[in-house]
Amino acid sequence: MVRYKAIIMYDGSNFNGFQRQPNGRTVQEELEKLLTKMADGNPVMVHGSGRTDARVHALGQVIHFDFPYERPLERMRFALDTQSPEDIAVREVELVDENFHARYLVTEKTYQFKVDIGKPRSPFRRHYASYYPYPLDLDLIRRALPDLLGTHDFTSFCASGSSVEEKVRTIHEASLAVNEAGDQLTFTFRGDGFLYKMIRILVGTLLKIGNGRMAADSIPLILAAKNRNLAGPTAHPEGLYLVEVRYDGVKGIDHLAANE
Amino acid sequence: MVRYKAIIMYDGSNFNGFQRQPNGRTVQEELEKLLTKMADGNPVMVHGSGRTDARVHALGQVIHFDFPYERPLERMRFALDTQSPEDIAVREVELVDENFHARYLVTEKTYQFKVDIGKPRSPFRRHYASYYPYPLDLDLIRRALPDLLGTHDFTSFCASGSSVEEKVRTIHEASLAVNEAGDQLTFTFRGDGFLYKMIRILVGTLLKIGNGRMAADSIPLILAAKNRNLAGPTAHPEGLYLVEVRYDGVKGIDHLAANE
Numbered sequence: 001m002v003r004y005k006a007i008i009m010y011d012g013s014n015f016n017g018f019q020r021q022p023n024g025r026t027v028q029e030e031l032e033k034l035l036t037k038m039a040d041g042n043p044v045m046v047h048g049s050g051r052t053d054a055r056v057h058a059l060g061q062v063i064h065f066d067f068p069y070e071r072p073l074e075r076m077r078f079a080l081d082t083q084s085p086e087d088i089a090v091r092e093v094e095l096v097d098e099n100f101h102a103r104y105l106v107t108e109k110t111y112q113f114k115v116d117i118g119k120p121r122s123p124f125r126r127h128y129a130s131y132y133p134y135p136l137d138l139d140l141i142r143r144a145l146p147d148l149l150g151t152h153d154f155t156s157f158c159a160s161g162s163s164v165e166e167k168v169r170t171i172h173e174a175s176l177a178v179n180e181a182g183d184q185l186t187f188t189f190r191g192d193g194f195l196y197k198m199i200r201i202l203v204g205t206l207l208k209i210g211n212g213r214m215a216a217d218s219i220p221l222i223l224a225a226k227n228r229n230l231a232g233p234t235a236h237p238e239g240l241y242l243v244e245v246r247y248d249g250v251k252g253i254d255h256l257a258a259n260e
Numbered sequence: 261m262v263r264y265k266a267i268i269m270y271d272g273s274n275f276n277g278f279q280r281q282p283n284g285r286t287v288q289e290e291l292e293k294l295l296t297k298m299a300d301g302n303p304v305m306v307h308g309s310g311r312t313d314a315r316v317h318a319l320g321q322v323i324h325f326d327f328p329y330e331r332p333l334e335r336m337r338f339a340l341d342t343q344s345p346e347d348i349a350v351r352e353v354e355l356v357d358e359n360f361h362a363r364y365l366v367t368e369k370t371y372q373f374k375v376d377i378g379k380p381r382s383p384f385r386r387h388y389a390s391y392y393p394y395p396l397d398l399d400l401i402r403r404a405l406p407d408l409l410g411t412h413d414f415t416s417f418c419a420s421g422s423s424v425e426e427k428v429r430t431i432h433e434a435s436l437a438v439n440e441a442g443d444q445l446t447f448t449f450r451g452d453g454f455l456y457k458m459i460r461i462l463v464g465t466l467l468k469i470g471n472g473r474m475a476a477d478s479i480p481l482i483l484a485a486k487n488r489n490l491a492g493p494t495a496h497p498e499g500l501y502l503v504e505v506r507y508d509g510v511k512g513i514d515h516l517a518a519n520e
Contacts, residue, residue, distance in 0.1 A: 009380075009382065009383055010383055011384050081380045086383065087383045087386070089380040089383050090380060120350060121341075121349060122269065122349065123271040124271050124388065
C-alpha cells in the first residue's frame with residue numbers, strides 16, 4: 001500500500017456535496033468508484049480535507065487515499081483526471097508518508113466567495129456566483145472586514161446543528177476584490193479552519209452591512225454575543241470555492257516538505 | 261403594435277440553438293412563449309440577428325419583436341429578464357421604427373471563441389470553452405491571422421450544406437488574446453457577416469497552424485482554393501460566443517441612431 005495525496009478541482013453544481021451520502025451524487029463516491037476500479041476491485045477509501053456542501057465548488061480540495069500499487073505520478077494524475085467525470089479535475093498527485101492525513105493535519109484553508117452584482121444577472125455565472133441585486137456600499141464592507149481578523153469564538157457565525165464544540169478560529173485574511181468590469185465581487189478568507197457554513201454566514205453578514213441594514217462596526221458585537229441570530233443570513237452555496245489547503249511543517253511528510 | 265429591439269445574453273449549454281426547432285429547447289421558442297403570455301395570448305414572433313447552433317453562447321444577440329402594448333422600457337426589460345429562464349438574460353430593450361429588422365439590417369457582427377489550454381481541463385470551463393490539450397505556438401497563429409483580414413470568398417471556411425450562395429465576406433478584425441494565467445485563449449472576429457460554422461472552421465484551422473500541422477502562410481492558399489477540405493476541422497461549439505451585433509447608419513431607426 002502506498003499513500004497518495006491529490007489536489008483536485010470540482011464544479012459543485014451537480015454534486016450533493018463532497019462527502020458520500022445515502023442520496024445523491026458526491027465527489028467522494030465518484031472518486032472511490034474510480035479508484036476501486038483502478039485498484040482491480042480492491043476497495044479504496046478517499047479522505048478529503050473537509051466536506052463541502054451541495055453546489056459548493058473547489059479549486060484546490062486536497063484528498064488522500066491508500067492504493068495497492070505505486071504508479072508514476074503523472075500517469076496516476078492523468079488516469080484519475082481523464083477517467084473521472086468531467087466536473088472533476090485532478091491538478092496534482094504526490095506520494096506521501098503513511099502519517100499524512102488530508103483532514104487532521106490541515107494548518108490553513110483559503111476560501112473565496114463570488115457575488116454577481118451585475119444587472120442583469122449573468123446567465124454564465126448562475127452556478128458560479130451568488131447574485132446580489134441590491135445597492136452596496138463597498139466601503140462599509142471594507143471597514144467591517146478587519147474586525148474578523150485574529151482569533152475569535154465564531155459561534156455567532158456557525159450554523160446551528162453543528163456538532164463541533166470548539167468554535168475558536170483564527171482568520172489571517174479577510175479581503176474584498178472587485179473585477180475590472182465592476183460586476184463581480186470576490187471575498188477571500190484565509191484561516192486555520194472554518195466552522196459549518198461559516199464563510200456563507202460571514203458573506204451574508206457583510207452584504208447586509210454593505211446594504212446599510214447593519215452597522216459597519218457590528219462584527220465585534222456579533223462575535224461577543226455568541227448568538228447565531230445576530231449575524232446575517234447564510235449566502236447561497238454556488239458562490240463558494242475551496243481554493244487552497246495547506247499542511248505547513250507537518251512532520252513525516254517528506255514529499256510535501258521537499259516541495260515547499 | 262410597437263416594435264421592440266432587445267439585446268440578450270444566453271448560456272447556450274442547454275439549448276438546441278437559437279432558432280425554433282421541431283425537437284429540443286431553443287432560445288427563440290422560450291422568448292416567444294413568454295412574450296405571447298405577456299401579450300395576453302396574442303402570438304408574438306421573435307426575429308434574431310441570426311441563428312446560433314446548439315451549445316453556442318451569446319453575450320449580445322439582438323432580437324426584435326412586435327408587441328401589442330407600449331410599456332416603459334425598463335419595466336419591459338425587467339419583465340423579460342426575470343420571467344425568462346435563468347439561462348437567458350435581457351440586457352437592453354428599446355423601441356424601434358417599424359422598418360427595423362434584427363437580421364436584414366446587420367452591418368457588423370463580433371464573435372469570440374474561447375479555448376481552454378490549461379492542464380488539467382478546467383471543470384468550470386467545460387461548457388464555456390473548447391479544450392485543446394496539444395502544443396501550440398501562438399506566434400504561428402499570430403502570423404496567420406492578418407491573412408484573414410479584408411474581403412475574401414470564404415467558401416473554404418463554410419460548412420458544406422449551407423444554402424447561402426454569396427460567400428464573399430469582409431473581416432475587419434481577427435485577433436488572439438491570452439488571459440493572465442496563460443491557460444485560456446480568446447479569438448475575436450469582427451466582420452460584416454459570417455458563413456455557417458465559419459468561425460468554428462477558422463478556429464479549427466488556426467489551431468492546426470499553431471500546432472504545426474499546417475503552415476502559417478496557408479490561409480491565402482485555402483481561401484483561393486474555395487474548397488472546404490483544405491481548411492482545418494470545425495472547432496467545438498461550446499467555445500463560441502456571439503458578442504455584438506451592429507446596425508450602423510440604418511435609416512429610419514431613430515432610437516438606435518440617437519444612442520450612437
